[in-house]
Amino acid sequence: MQVRQLGEQVINQIAAGEVIERPASVIKELVENAVDAGATQIDIVTAAGGKTLMRVADDGAGMRQADLKLAIRRHCTSKISDDDLFDIRTLGFRGEALPSIGSVARLVIQTRHSEEDHAWAIAVEGGKEQPIAPAARSKGTQVEVRDLFFATPARLKFLKSDRAEAAAITEIVKRIALAYPEIGFSLSGADRQPQNWPAARGDEPHLARIAQILGQEFTDNAMEIDAGREGVRLTGFAGLPTHHRGNAQHQFFFVNGRPVKDKLLLSGLRGAYADVLARDRHPVVVLFIDLDPALVDVNVHPAKSDVRFRDSQLVRGLLVGAIKHALVQAGHRSSTSNAAVALDAIRAQAAGGERPFAAAGPSYGSGGAAPQPAGGYSSVATAERWAPDVFRPLEQALPPAHGFAEAPAAEIQTGLSGLVTPSADARAHDVPVEAEKTDLPLGAARAQVHETYIISQTQDGVVIVDQHAAHERLVYERLKEALAKKDVARQILLIPEIVDLPEEDAARLAERAEDLEKVGLSLEAFGPGAIAVRETPAILGDMDIQGMVRTLADELAEWETAESLREKLDHVAATMACHGSVRAGRRMRPEEMDALLRDMEATPLSGQCNHGRPTWVELKLSDIEKLFGRK
Template sequence: MAITLLSETLINQIAAGEVIERPASAAKELIENALDAGATRIEIATAGGGKTLLRVVDNGCGMGPDDLALAVRRHCTSKLGGGLFDIRTLGFRGEALPSIGSVARLTIASRPAGSDHGAEIAVHGGVVQAVRPTPANHGTVVEVRDLFFATPARLKFMKTERAEAAAISEVVRRMAIAFPGVRFLLSGPDRTTLEFPATGDDRLARIAQVLGRDFRDNAIEIDAERDAVRLTGFAGVPTFNRGNSLHQYVFVNGRPVQDKLIFSALRGAYAETIPHGRYPVAVLSITIDPALVDVNVHPAKSDVRFRDPGLVRGLIVGAIRQALAVDGDRSSTLGARGLMDAFRPQGAAAAGFAATGFASAPRSPGGYGGQTAYGQAPSALWSADRSPYRPLETEGRGFGEAAQAAFGSFVPAARMAPESAGAEPTVPGTALPDHPLGAARAQLHENYIVAQTGDGLVIVDQHAAHERLVYENLRKGLSTKALPAQALLIPDIVDLAEDDCDRLMVHAEELSRLGLTIERFGPGAVAVRETPAMLGEIDAAGLIRQLADELAEWDTANGLAGRLEALAATMACHGSVRSGRRLRPEEMNALLRQMEATPGSGQCNHGRPTYIEIKLADIERLFGRS
């Protein structure tokens, strides 16, 4: 079979299969070009989920007629002045525009600053038309119509218009977070307008535009640096989590990436603090020397490779854990909001209250709204002295047996016994200390501690809180001293590849501190002589192979430490204060003080919140006092 040279159009269509996978890929490439051109305002319009129309308008530097002619040719770019070892732009391969033009109807109109008129070029299915003058504003307008009309087979694999439009929206969100100083506007007949006004240097304000105000209220700032690699951004408190990883945004030198190493490090940083199946919310930005990272792994430029992946992973895990230890022991605002919503009238009841004016009427000086529940103004303010109905004072008033039966359960608060209220006795005479979790006031249902703070109250799950305290003490023991080891009567010989044996022996001292003692047994085997006593009877060969695989992929042996921490979590769960135990006031306050001094006490070992904080302003709002 003879070898032939492929045509330029076919070459571009093959390249388009990698660069332009779907309309969202084309949108990403065009937005990157606009950002590289210095645009501060980018407008994106779509129709048919981007398959029928995709238009990107920017106010960047623009292009002249000569540049337009080169822009639609492969391997033509203005962004590789420093070579592949110093890439400081989002685009650099010179493949996006010719790839789009080979499978769609592409039109580019541009006018550089200082030019009197614009120029336009069109590429339809790989056929390049001549450059012609056209009226245009400063900047560039790129219009893509009938995407993949030249490769109909690709259209069969497209998703619905709604799904493709959602993918484009996600691309715009990621770009908006990465560039808070740029205004983004996404519009089209298949969606409502999505606008992100520029926020300048206030990155958290832009993140709040994308992720919502809840993230701003529950975010912890991250700023750490190690060996010329800097990590900045914001991470949510552990109790502020989601059911998928779509709310995790990672950027490397301003480029949105989907890197497995970084996402794995993010999971490791939140280990033992988030329930299984839940994911943290985070926006992380890594700044690194371009020579130490390879962004040319895939034409889509979404994968990167670091020269020292262990350094990057350690920086992410260490920085997030340090931030959580300092500022992460606070309850998510969603918990308190959900609790307050449970007290508010819902559905028809809410509508009924609103209709009568009772819930929304302004408060009068006497403490009630200006209208009654029937919508009529009272003749005079209510007074207990003038009212013939005083259910709290039934003794000696001659109300009769009927009134006694109706109001007998309402007794003055001063006469209310603690047992009748279903709560532990309050703590009289205890001054309110200046502590974040306040002073214990009562215990409800032998499990929930109610504490009063300076500006609200805190409800603590005593079992979950004490479970976390015990677990942290066990973890501290694991990290500060060598663990007891159990010697094997007959050493377990594990056959491995020679490379795996070499990697294991490099970490032999670290493993020995965790109670696992290994020795080299020939070129392709290791002998296990001691195992951690905490684990009891274990499959030593399986553990060694698991550690060897982990070392081969990540160059870390955290698997054994993870198993020990999991066992410590189980021990803490069974050894903590159980639900149903009555606590004395001094015990409750001691638990609160220990929580304040223990990192990670805001959630239990299973990731559930240990306490919920309710502000006094929210409580007053429920009663219409604010």
């Protein structure tokens, strides 16, 4: 077969396949051009998910007549010169978008430069250019794209439904709008509900734009990020671990104002939240990375969605360190939306309702004496837990006693382990009134409900604490601290615990015995299909060794991933903490409940357990009064 040169139109259509994948790709390119033109208002109109119509109008600088002729030619751009490829400061730079769109659709451009007497228009249909002509437009540029892929009908078969394509366009516009709060955006059309994001003003425009797009709920439950290292600056907002989602669609990264979906950044984000979120939950973040353009290559992907950093470990380390620091600074803070969920559950009587946190991850603290939600814990009290017979009046003030927060961790666990499980008739535990403790963030303990939840009183409301989830986090943080110091105290079992397992699980545990030794767990093979546990971490006290070992065997099957040894050991510590924490169904003494609250206030990350579920929720007095019609 003879080799021959392809025609210009075919070349353009092939090249368009790399740049224009779907209607959202067109919108991305056109909106980025409008941003580069200095627009202060960008209006987008679509129809049929962008398949039949996309129109982007801006009030930017516009183009001169001569520039308009060149704009539809491949590799013609005003944004870079021969020496600027490694110092790119604009969103667009290749000069491929307009010719690519014109080769597969019907394209009409109207534009007016401030130095021109009137506007000019040019049309391109399937790669065929029409003569330039005068037009009526006061300022800026309007680009109209109709019948996308009419020139390459095979591409139409790969597009999704109108609704899915419209949603993809909305997502693209949201990402660009988040990066440029000083620009107003509107999105309308026959295929959608109109959306309008006015230009944000004031001292914190990014925060205002985030509230416009993600809602006030996110800004109320976000931690501010502001860190820098060696010329790289990271700013933005990261959600509390208890404010998570079931997918990663609410994770927004920007590099020098460019929206990106970079594997390095996603990996760093997972690492930062590793010990506060279950693996199937995802944090909500809006983060901006600013650095010298020479230190990042944005020309590594046709859609410019991936970037390559010159020092990738510096960027990842900054991201992980900044978020972990913010998590520590957040202390015992928990998502405010949890209280709203609780109030809604009470109002709806929680009859057969969905449990918001039931699927967040495994929990091993359920005791036989206490009724538990299927699938895991929820810190949201359902209406059945608030029945009138649950509470009884405080009969007497018990003498104050020292709490376990002042004692060594091992003593704490030993004391908790010795508590007697109450009968099913014991519904609440009275606690003495100590007015001065209501000044503290988590208040003073007043009662224990269903031997699972601690009720405490603050100055302006009530706090409900999940005792297992809270103690799990406290134990985990102590284990991590001891692991970092390589000083995990152990307790020798008088009689080794023999755990029967499938042979492959037992072999897997025996192979990892040296690693497990680092977290205070000493075990060895005990014949085929069995493991003998001889030592456990002292902080865990009398724990469920059988359940812990079986869970560890399942988790070790996933250790072939690229995680570091420290990350793996942290996962082991989290599993051990869950099995070794005070269980639901155990009655706690008044001083122990108060001590648990004080320990939570002093411990970083105590607002959520190791799986990302909240350890406590607060109901404000004003909200409670509304429930009873007092306000």
